[in-house]
Amino acid sequence: MSQSTMMRPPVPPDVVAPLKAPRSGRGRSQRAVAAWMLTPAAVLGTVFLLVPIALTFVLAFTNARLVSPEPMKFVGFDNFTRLFSDGTFWTSLANTVIFTIVVVPVQAGLALGLALLINVKMRGVNFFRTVYFLPVVTSMVVISMLWLFIYQPNGLLNGLLAKIGVHGPDWLSDTRTALGAIILMSIWQNVGFHMVIWLSGLQTISPSLYEASSLVGATTWQQFRFITWPGLRQTRTFILIxxxxxxxxxxxxxxxxxxxxxxxxxxxxxxxxxxxxxxxxQTAYASAISLVFFVIVLAVSLVQRYLTRDKDVAR
Amino acid sequence: MTAHVAENIGRHSALAVGRRASAGRTVGGYALRIVLCLVFGLPLLFMILSSFKPDLEIFADVGSVRAFLPVGHLTLDNYTGVFDRVPFWQFLFNSVLISVVTVALGLVVNSMAAYALGRLRFRGRKVILAVILATLIVPFEVLALPLLWWVNKLPWLDANGFSLGWLDTYQVQILPFVANAFSIFLFYQYFDSIPKELDEAAVVDGAGFFRIYRTIVMPLSGPAIATVAILTFLPAWNSYLWPLMVVQSENLRPVMVGIDYFKQLNVSWGQIMAYATMITVPVLALFIAFQRAFINSIASSGVKG
Amino acid sequence: MVSRTLSRLGATGLAAVAALGLLAGCGKGGGGGSAGGGDNGSLTLWTHNAGNAKELAADQQVVDDFNKSQSQYKVTVQSFPQDSYNQSVTAAAASKKLPCILDVDGPNVPNWAWAGYLSPLTGMDDTLSKFLPSVVGKYQDKTYSFGHYDVALAMYARPSTLQAAKIRVPSIDKPWTAAEFASGLKALKATGKYPVVLDLATGNTGEWWPYAYSPFLQSFGGDLINRSDYKSADGALNGDKAVAWATWFRSLVTDGYTPLKSSADPEADFLNGKSAILYNGSWGAEQARAKLGKDVVFVPPPDFGSGPKIGGGSWQWAVSSGCGNQDGAMAFMKFLAQDKYVASISEAAGTIPATDAAAAMVKGYEPGGDNDIFRQFSKKFAEVRPPTPGYPFIATEFTKTSQDILNGADPKQALDKAVSDIDANQKSNNYFA
Structure with a gap:
């Protein structure tokens, strides 16, 4: 498998070597150029992202309210004490985690399936690809309204189910189906995007690998397992994130x-x-929720990055 | 020259895979793909067809196959109703302006930042990169309130002179969305696939770093540019929550806020469907017209992720 | 090539930003941008009528008349879509960017008055004494707002449907009793002709819930908060009567009368014959009569013990305290309160005129007119939502709690939780002292 060296994916961000240590003089000019090329993004990022994050941080320790004549004052960890004993918060967190745990593999898997379906040479494949992609370019506000019609008790989905003799539930109002219904429509909206990402990954896998494996009598499944899947490793990371x-x-x-x-x-x-x-x-309380949320997702993304980096090294 | 090799391989692979997949060219294969077309297309078909039906018929048809058929009393009334209710062209103009400017500025600002971070050597590079990657995960919604408070304190200089507070302007709908961690990340990844030897040769020729960025790196980055453009355009076009909070003048509102114009005490669902169609179709048309370039561009930049 | 395109893009972007300054200048022309407005005699007015051409035109007419009637002040109108009006205006209020004159949703007036956003209306007591009490916004004995109209909720039904199921058609003087209503629903369900027996529009969101369903609670004898001192909800929202309300509310679902979530347009379903009884506002009456002719009646909600109740208070006009021209704003408010404008605006809105004199001028609302019944409902049954600054929080809490109850939460537990949340919020605001 000499191709494996050619197919070596780009090195992860942190180990990229920038231009080799420059000759004297160019170092300073690199710093200067870098400084001014970074400035617009740095200024905008600071003003519109870092400052609001910092404000969230400060507000979380106050009693600030959206509408109130009272002056704001610091209240220490009050908001957090309240938050951690708030059942709705834990439920919301659990729902967010469940949603993520389900959506990540299912959407990634379905997207890969779609990508495999359209990564073939057949008449109409462009059309199929376009249709699968349509929801991605449609606004979520519009799509949410459409899906209200689909999910209502006498709506489009239950009308369809009735045709095959199934009495569908009240999807969005039944505690057993509501989150699932949200998950389904979210995947429906977004899967086309990740289909395209997978497609891009598929197209970088050398055809000679498939040819060689056919010669030694590999099955389609074996080809997928030993050529396609390993070849998509970088794409997987991207999609996961x-x-x-x-x-x-x-x-x-x-x-x-x-x-x-x-x-x-x-x-x-x-x-x-x-x-x-x-x-x-309740501005302050909302800020506390946001702050806890930042910490949690930051932790998750650090873990993800750690895991993906680990694999890079292992190679 | 890894990237070149990969590119060449990529060019051939579609053919090869096509040959391999001839087994999929069966009736069953088509049936599956067509069923999937229905799954993805029907809700939008429902939207478009409903836009030609009176309100009562939309609700009478829901739950039967008629919802997906152009049957009943078809009319353009909903469309004329939209124009009576909403200054459509003004909203369209605003959204086009806001989206295009956000995309244009975003491309320049984020690609420059990515170039500096990826190709230049300076102290603090890794820290900046880490901060950018960390902010990737902050959803806009949770920052909206502090941002609202804050933009109201920002200074601005325009034809009317110096002013404080950005509420009710175009810039408040654009500038917060220009610098984007994800765009920087995409450019960064893509630039990484461009051989550094090219830069080095240019340096030997005496070219400055900005010139290398402008004349060597960016021209090779078409796919990344297209991807970032698309991924910036869609949220800009679809923005809803933020303009609700910061825009008070009708002549500055974007298209998505227009949906609320139809939710009166008697909701005009037919008109909502018509309006939703009108604001979605331009994006769909844009997509269909450029779909090959579009998908290929995501394809060739996504792979570098 | 790409780089040239890109430089061009960048240049276009920069040019566009420069141009934005100019455009934004025009955009700001309305005056909404300057804090409070009201400089040099120009006053900005905000209304919730974007997308509602008729009512907006009626508002504009008043403004035009006012501008012509004198030369000292000039009012300009800015309109917002009502579905997100509260969000937009709250954002502006929190940014201290309110215009001189604005529409406020009635129940929010005390909250804003307490926060210091509104100026009390002075010298209008005589005029406003002729208005329906439910449209005048008061807080701590001061008047802060008034509305041109109210709306009334009613039960829509086809007389033919009721007669077929042998159900008495109730009247304003003799509404359904709780028992009668219960047996009526049972009879309607037994016909098997209606997928939905009682459509309460449970698919609506936000303010609809306290507006539409807290009157049922009040009819049972409960309330959102104790109205003696507006300090605590204990007893009012979690007492026996409130629990009885909650149990009844949930039973509508378990008995199969009411869907957990109505469709996006319950009135369309009713007119299409998919529901037997619809709980809807006076605004839908015209459409219903157009489709059903004589075969529709609008009857009061049932009497669950404390008489039938409906929500009172709709959109109301107020003056912001940040307005730089209080005299001009007050002059406009007095101009606005004339009967002819009460008539023209409520006619355009298809709502109930707030004064008798105006009602006589609006077709349908004259005594004995087609819509007079709604005005009588308003006079007889309307209950305003609690006029306390804590209301916006109480509203979200009630919405969530009643949604939970409808979905099967234990009534007593859910109500207790709501009471403890509301009381905690009251306390954290020092009881809005």
Whole structure:
């Protein structure tokens, strides 16, 4: 498998060697160029991302409210004490985690299946690819409204099920199906995007590998298992990270379709933060929720990065 | 020259895989793909068809196959209703302006940052990179409130002179979304696949780093540019929560806020469907027109992830 | 090639940003951008009527008349879609960017008055005494707002349906009793003709829940908060009567009368014959009569013990305290309170005129008119949501709790939780002292 060296994926970010240590003089100029090339992003990032994050951090330790004549004051860890004894928060966190744990593998798997289906030479494959991709370019606000029609008790989905003799549930109001319904429509909306990412990965796998393996009589499954799957390792990392980010941020669908119900079964951390901060005017408490959320996702992404880096080294 | 090799292989692979998959060219293969088409296409078909039906018929048809058929009393009334209710062209103009400017600035700002981080050597590089990657995961919604408070304190200089507070402007709908960790990440990854030997040769020729970025690295980065453009465009076009909070003048509102214009005491669902179609179709058309380039571009940049 | 495209893109972007300054200048022309507005006699007015051409035109007419009637002040209108109006205005309020004159959803008035966003309306007591009490916003004995109209909720039904099921058609003087209502629902379900027996529009979100369903609670004898001192919800929202309400509310679902989540347009379902009884506002009456002709009646909600109740208070006008031109704003408010505008605006909105004189001018609302019944409901049954600054929180808490109850949460536990949350919020705000 001499190809494996050619197919070596790019080295992970942290070990990339920038241009070799430059000759004297160019070092300073590199620093200067780097400084001004970074400036626009740094300024915008600081103003619109880091400052709000810092504000969230400060607000979380106050009693700030959205609408109030009282001056804001610091209250220490009060908001956190309240948060950790708030059942809705733990439910929301659990829902967010469940959503992520289900969506990441299922969406990635379905996307890979779709990618394999359209990574063939057949008439109409462009059309199929386009249709599978349509939901991605449609606004989530619009899609959430459409899916309300699909999920309502006498709606499109149950009408379809009735044709095959199944009496469908009230999808969004039944505690047993609500989160699943949200998961399904979220995957439906997003799977096309990751299909394309997988497709890109598939297209970099050398055809000679498949030819060689055919010569030695490998089955399709063996080809997938020993050529396709290993060849997609980099793509897997990318997909894992992008789906995880999107899944943790689950908000729009919930806000439009269920408002966290029934009985908190679709409440998520981001939904709870927005609802508390805006509708309930409890800015400080919402900031505490956000802050805890930052810490959790940061931890998750560090773990993910650690795991993916580990594999790189292992190679 | 890994990237070149990979690219060449990539070019051939579609053919090879095609040959291999001839078994899939069966009736069953088509049936599966067509069923999937229905799964992904029907909800949007429902939207488009409903936009031609009166409200009562939309609700009468829900739950039967009629919802997916152009039957009943078809009319353009919903579309004329939309124009009566919403300053559609103004909203469209605003959204195009906001999205295009966000994309244009985003491409420049993020690619420059990625170039500096990926190709130049300076102290603090890793720290900056770590901070950027850490912010990748912060969803915008949870920052909206502090950001609202904060943008209201920011200064601005324009034709009317100096002012404080950005509420009710175009810039408040654009500038917060220009610098983007994910875009920087994508560019960073892509640049990494471009051989450094090219830079080094240019340095020997006496080219400055910015010139290398502009004349060597960026011209080779078409796929990354397209990907970032698309991934910046979609959220900009679809933004809803933020404009609700920061825009008060009708002539500055983007298309997505227009949906709320139809949710009166009597909700006009037919008009909502028509309006949703009107604001979705341009994006779909754009996508269909450029779909090959579009998918190929994501394909060739995504792989570097 | 790409790089040239890119440089061009960048240049376009920068040019566009420069141009934005100019465009934004125009955008700000309305004056909403400057804190409070009201400089040099120009006043900005915000209304929730974007997308509602008729009512917006009626508002605009008042403004035009006012601008013509004098030369000292000039009012300009900015409109917002009502579905997200509260979000937009709360964001502006929190940023201290309210205009001089604005629409406020009635129950939020005390919250805003307490926060210091609103100026009390002075010298209008006489005028406002002729308005329906439910449309005048008061807090701590001061008047902060008034509305041109109210809306009334009612039960929509087809007389033919009721007669077929042998159900008495109730009247304003003799509404259904709780027992009668229960047997009526049972009879309607027994016909098997309606997928939904009682559609309460449970698919609606936000303020609809306290607006539509807390009157049932009040009819049972409970309430959102103790109205003696507005300090605690204990007893009112979790007492025996509240539990009885919650148990009844849940039974509608378990008995199979009411869906957990109604469709996106319950009125369309009712008109299509998919539901037997619809709980809906006066705004839908015209459409219902157009489709069903004589075969529709609008009857009061049942009497669960304390008389039938419906929510009162709709959109109301107020003056912001940040307005730089209080005199101009007050002058406008007095101009706005004229009967002819009460008539023109409520006619355009298809809602109940707030004064008798105006009602006589609006077709359908004159005594004995088609819509007069709604005005009578408002006069007789309307209960305003508790006028306390804590209301916005109480509203979200009630919404969540009643959703949970409908979905099967234990009534007593859910209500106790709501009470403890509401009381904690009251306490953390020093009881809004």
């Amino acid at each position: 992008t789906i995880t980010i999107a899944a943790f941020g689950l908000f729009t669908q919930v806000n439009i379709m269920t408002q966290g119900g029934p009985l908190d079964h679709t409440s998520t951390v981001v939904y709870q933060a927005v609802h508390t901060g805006f509708a309930q005017q």
